[in-house]
Amino acid sequence: MPELIFRLDSTKKFTDQEKIGHNRWHPDIPPVATVKPGQSFRVDCREWFDGAMHNDDSAEDIRDAPLSVVHALSGPFRVEGAEPGDLLMVDILDMGPIPQEDSGPLAGQGWGYTGIFAKKNGGGFLTDQFPDAYKAIWDFQGQTATSRHIPGVSFTGIMHPGLAGTAPSAKLLAKWHEREGRLRATDPDRVPPLALPPEPKDAILGSLTGTEFDRVAAEGARTAPPRENGGNQDIKNFTKGSRVFYPVFVPGANFSIGDLHFSQGDGEITFCGAIEMSGFVDLHVDVIKGGMETYGVAENTIFMPGNVAPQYSQWLAFSGMSVTLDGEQRYLDSQLAYQRACLHAIDYLTKFGYQPEQAYLLLGSAPIEGRLSGVVDIPNSCATVYLPTEIFDFDVRPSARGPVRIDPGMGAPKASFG
Known part of the structure; x- marks a missing residue:
C-alpha cells in the first residue's frame, strides 16, 4: 500500500482532523503535505457534505443540505519542482470506500446515497420537472450497488473522484470571479442561481487563521463547477487506471482531490446524481516541464480513461431533440436535447411501475x-441516453406482450419546502 499522507478519522468532523483540508479554491491555501515527482501515495477523502447525509428513509437532509460546506477536499498537496506552465500528470492507481469499515453512519461505510436536490436549494438538470428533494440509499457489496428505494436493479459501480484539480493563480481566480459575476448579473434573482459567488460562511481553508483566513474566505472560489484547473468535472471514467493531465498555475501545483463516487451516470443529472461516499484514493504524480505550451493544454484538462469499466453489452437508447416541453423550437441546443432524452427514459421506466423520481435517481447513479x-x-440537435439493460432484474426491452409491472416498494423518500 502506498504511504497514507492524508488520514481521516471516520469518527471526527472534517475540521477536527489532524490535517485539515479545504472547500474553496485559492492560491494562498497552504499545502498539507509535499510529494515528489514519481511518488505514489494514498489519500483519504470525505464525502462532499462531511457526514450531513444519513442512512435512513427521509429526504429532509437532502432538502436542508448545507451547500456552503461543500466540497470537503483533501489537500492541497505540493508537488516538488512543479512550476506554472507545467503539466501535472496524475495516475489513479486504486480507490474505494473506507477500507475495513463496511458499516457505520458515514457514507462510504458500506453504503452511499444519491439525492435529487430541491429547486430552492441547488436544483438539478431536470429541476423544473422535479422541484422537490428525494433520496436513495445504496448498499455496497464488493463493486455492486443495490437500493431499497429503487428495487429491481443492481449494477457495478465505476468508482471515481468527482473533483480534482490544481490551485488557481491570483490572476485566474480574478478571471473566474469577473466572468461568473457578469453571468449572475444577467438574472441575479434566479432560483437556482446562475453561479455561486464567494461565501465566507463555512469556509474551510486548511491551517489558515486570523486575518489571512478572513481574506481568503472572502476571495475563495466555490468548488461547484469545473474550470480551467479541472475542478468538479464529475467524469465517471476518471477511475482506476486513469491518467489525468492538469495545468499548473502556482508553484508546487497545489493539487487537491475529493467528492468520491461509487457510481454515476453521464451528466450526474440530479446534481447529487452520483452515489456519494467517503473512501480512499491511491495516486502517482509526475511533472511534464513546460507541458501547457507544448501540448496546448492551458484552459482544460485532458485524460486517459480508466480500464475497469463494467462490461455491459446490451443497451436501450433514448433520443431527444432541442424542442422544449411546450413545443418551442430551439437552435441546436444540445443541453435541451439531453434533457429531453433523459425525460423520455424516465417516462419509459414508469411504464414498468417505477415512480418518476425513482427513474430519475437511477439515471443519475x-x-x-x-x-x-x-x-x-x-435546427434540431440530437442527444441520446444509453441505459444498460443488464442492470435490471427483469426485461425492460419493448415487446408484444407489454411491460412487466414491478413493485416499486417504499419509493424514494421525499421532502419539500412547505
Whole structure:
C-alpha cells in the first residue's frame, strides 16, 4: 500500500482532523503535505457534505443540505519542482470506500446515497420537472450497488473522484470571479442561481487563521463547477487506471482531490446524481516541464480513461431533440436535447411501475452513457441516453406482450419546502 499522507478519522468532523483540508479554491491555501515527482501515495477523502447525509428513509437532509460546506477536499498537496506552465500528470492507481469499515453512519461505510436536490436549494438538470428533494440509499457489496428505494436493479459501480484539480493563480481566480459575476448579473434573482459567488460562511481553508483566513474566505472560489484547473468535472471514467493531465498555475501545483463516487451516470443529472461516499484514493504524480505550451493544454484538462469499466453489452437508447416541453423550437441546443432524452427514459421506466423520481435517481447513479449524437442538423440537435439493460432484474426491452409491472416498494423518500 502506498504511504497514507492524508488520514481521516471516520469518527471526527472534517475540521477536527489532524490535517485539515479545504472547500474553496485559492492560491494562498497552504499545502498539507509535499510529494515528489514519481511518488505514489494514498489519500483519504470525505464525502462532499462531511457526514450531513444519513442512512435512513427521509429526504429532509437532502432538502436542508448545507451547500456552503461543500466540497470537503483533501489537500492541497505540493508537488516538488512543479512550476506554472507545467503539466501535472496524475495516475489513479486504486480507490474505494473506507477500507475495513463496511458499516457505520458515514457514507462510504458500506453504503452511499444519491439525492435529487430541491429547486430552492441547488436544483438539478431536470429541476423544473422535479422541484422537490428525494433520496436513495445504496448498499455496497464488493463493486455492486443495490437500493431499497429503487428495487429491481443492481449494477457495478465505476468508482471515481468527482473533483480534482490544481490551485488557481491570483490572476485566474480574478478571471473566474469577473466572468461568473457578469453571468449572475444577467438574472441575479434566479432560483437556482446562475453561479455561486464567494461565501465566507463555512469556509474551510486548511491551517489558515486570523486575518489571512478572513481574506481568503472572502476571495475563495466555490468548488461547484469545473474550470480551467479541472475542478468538479464529475467524469465517471476518471477511475482506476486513469491518467489525468492538469495545468499548473502556482508553484508546487497545489493539487487537491475529493467528492468520491461509487457510481454515476453521464451528466450526474440530479446534481447529487452520483452515489456519494467517503473512501480512499491511491495516486502517482509526475511533472511534464513546460507541458501547457507544448501540448496546448492551458484552459482544460485532458485524460486517459480508466480500464475497469463494467462490461455491459446490451443497451436501450433514448433520443431527444432541442424542442422544449411546450413545443418551442430551439437552435441546436444540445443541453435541451439531453434533457429531453433523459425525460423520455424516465417516462419509459414508469411504464414498468417505477415512480418518476425513482427513474430519475437511477439515471443519475447507474452507469448510463450520454452522447451528443447530432449537432449539425439545423435546427434540431440530437442527444441520446444509453441505459444498460443488464442492470435490471427483469426485461425492460419493448415487446408484444407489454411491460412487466414491478413493485416499486417504499419509493424514494421525499421532502419539500412547505
